[in-house]
Amino acid sequence: MKTDKQLKQDVEEELEYDPAIDIADIGVQVNDRIVTLSGHPTSYAEKLAAEQAAQRVSGVKAVVIEMEVRLPQADIHTDEDTASAVRSMLRWMVGLSEEAVKVQVEKGWVTLRGNVPSAHLSHLAERTVGHMRGVLGVSNLIDVSAGHSQQDLAEKISRALQRHAEREAKHIDIKVRDGTVTLTGKVGSLAERAAVRGAAWAARGVHAVIDDLDVQ
Known part of the structure; x- marks a missing residue:
C-alpha cells in the first residue's frame, strides 16, 4: 500500500x-x-x-x-450573456430538443432543469456547459424519463459492466428501483469505481445512481 x-x-x-x-x-x-x-x-x-x-x-x-474557481477578468460575463451562450450550445446538441432543458444562471452558476430520455444526454448537457468559459459551476437537475422494467435495466447494466469493466463486474451487485440504480461491492481504485458508475449512468432509463462501492 x-x-x-x-x-x-x-x-x-x-x-x-x-x-x-x-x-x-x-x-x-x-x-x-x-x-x-x-x-x-x-x-x-x-x-x-x-x-x-x-x-x-x-x-x-x-x-x-x-x-474555488476564480475567473480571469476576460472570462467574466453577465448572467444574461452566459445564459444566452448556454442556450445556444444546448441547441446544437444532437438528440436534445430545444425545449428539453431550461437554463438558469445566478452569479455565474448554471442550473439545468428539464426532462430527457437518457442519463447520457443529461450528463452530456452538464459536461458541455461545464466546459464553457465564464461558468463558475453547474447544478444538473434534469430528470430522465423511464422506459424499461427494473429487471431489464439491471440486466442491461450488468452486461455493460462485463463489456466495459469485466474484472470489476464479478464483485458488484446491481439493484434497480424506479429508475434508481444502487451499486454495492468492491473495486480496486477510484478509476474503476468511476468506470462502474459510468456504465450504470449510460443505460437508458436510469435517472439516479447510488454508489455504495468500496475502494480496496
Whole structure:
C-alpha cells in the first residue's frame, strides 16, 4: 500500500500531466489516503479536471474538494450573456430538443432543469456547459424519463459492466428501483469505481445512481 507521501507525489504528477490543469493553481494534501485539493483554478473545467485526475490515481480512497474557481477578468460575463451562450450550445446538441432543458444562471452558476430520455444526454448537457468559459459551476437537475422494467435495466447494466469493466463486474451487485440504480461491492481504485458508475449512468432509463462501492 502506498504511503500518504507517495500518494501526494502521484497526485501532483497526475495533475501536472493533465494539459487541462495548471499545477500552480492547485494544492494537494493527503491524510490516510484521503486527498484534499485546494486552490483557485481559473475555470470550472479546470476544477473538474483536477477532481478527475486525483480520482484516477491508484490507492486514493476519497477526494475532498476545497477549490474555488476564480475567473480571469476576460472570462467574466453577465448572467444574461452566459445564459444566452448556454442556450445556444444546448441547441446544437444532437438528440436534445430545444425545449428539453431550461437554463438558469445566478452569479455565474448554471442550473439545468428539464426532462430527457437518457442519463447520457443529461450528463452530456452538464459536461458541455461545464466546459464553457465564464461558468463558475453547474447544478444538473434534469430528470430522465423511464422506459424499461427494473429487471431489464439491471440486466442491461450488468452486461455493460462485463463489456466495459469485466474484472470489476464479478464483485458488484446491481439493484434497480424506479429508475434508481444502487451499486454495492468492491473495486480496486477510484478509476474503476468511476468506470462502474459510468456504465450504470449510460443505460437508458436510469435517472439516479447510488454508489455504495468500496475502494480496496
